[in-house]
């Protein structure tokens with residue numbers, strides 16, 4: 186599994202504090218140079234257990250096809266079980282069908298589109314570049330170009346996102362019938378503009394009740410539309426679960442290239458420095474305790490849950506018993522999982538277990 190990080194955006198979103206810089210031809214050229222060197226030097230770390238490629242960001246769709254081609258030419262393997270590229274709707278509208286068809290020729294078979302909302306007011310507040318109409322246009326163009334596997338991202342839990350606005354976004358999403366929907370509750374991240382707005386009293390976070398209501402409605406609408414809720418924040422039409430992301434939750438090793446990218450080889454985690462000019466990185470060798478905690482946290486995010494033997498050997502029987510009694514855990518054959526109606530409070534349930 187390979188992850189490639191593209192640290193460029195055309196503008197910065199209100200809620201985001203990812204490492205990213207404004208895209209320019211010069212900086213993208215430098216990036217491609219350094220990235221290809223890194224891939225060549227670390228190619229022995231690439232395994233073919235699950236041959237997926239995920240190009241994320243930042244905004245990978247700011248990269249011209251020629252730069253993407255150059256990156257792909259440096260990778261030792263070219264046949265992917267799944268090849269995802271994250272795309273900004275406005276880029277897809279501006280670059281149009283030729284760009285989308287070019288992506289298909291490069292082998293991209295899954296697009297992850299950062300739509301976030303179908304309400305123009307909410308999109309403006311987020312400082313997204315697209316509006317609702319352009320989001321739909323980008324989606325339709327991608328279908329026209331032949332993409333059969335499209336995921337869209339949505340965000341709820343914004344204090345001025347009323348239930349009516351949220352319903353509108355959900356209904357619009359379902360009417361487009363994307364293969365996959367990732368949906369996150371807005372969170373205030375350290376270095377984001379939003380954190381500044383909170384500190385200055387210009388934004389008040391949405392209450393727990395509103396967030397829970399919007400999450401419940403999300404689960405209901407998507408379930409009625411035939412989506413499988415296979416991870417706390419992820420829904421897929423049957424058979425369209427993300428192969429790459431699912432492997433993260435099951436702690437499959439992956440190698441990450443590019444500034445700020447993470448890697449995991451089964452025993453240690455590595456973080457590249459978030460800088461175009463630095464090639465340094467940090468590493469952490471996981472202790473048995475780290476592995477125990479990670480396994481519990483990641484597995485219980487999924488509807489597949491965790492093996493009963495593992496939970497019995499690694500958690501307090503008293504806590505497991507009490508979570509079962511209160512309905513926060515259910516046993517299905519030889520596995521335990523958090524039921525969907527408790528997904529929203531899964532952090533608390535997992536905290537009790539670890």
Ligand code: SF4
Nearest residue numbers: 194197198201242243
């Ligand atoms: S959310 Fe995506 S597009 Fe927006 S600033 Fe962050 S990385 Fe860039």
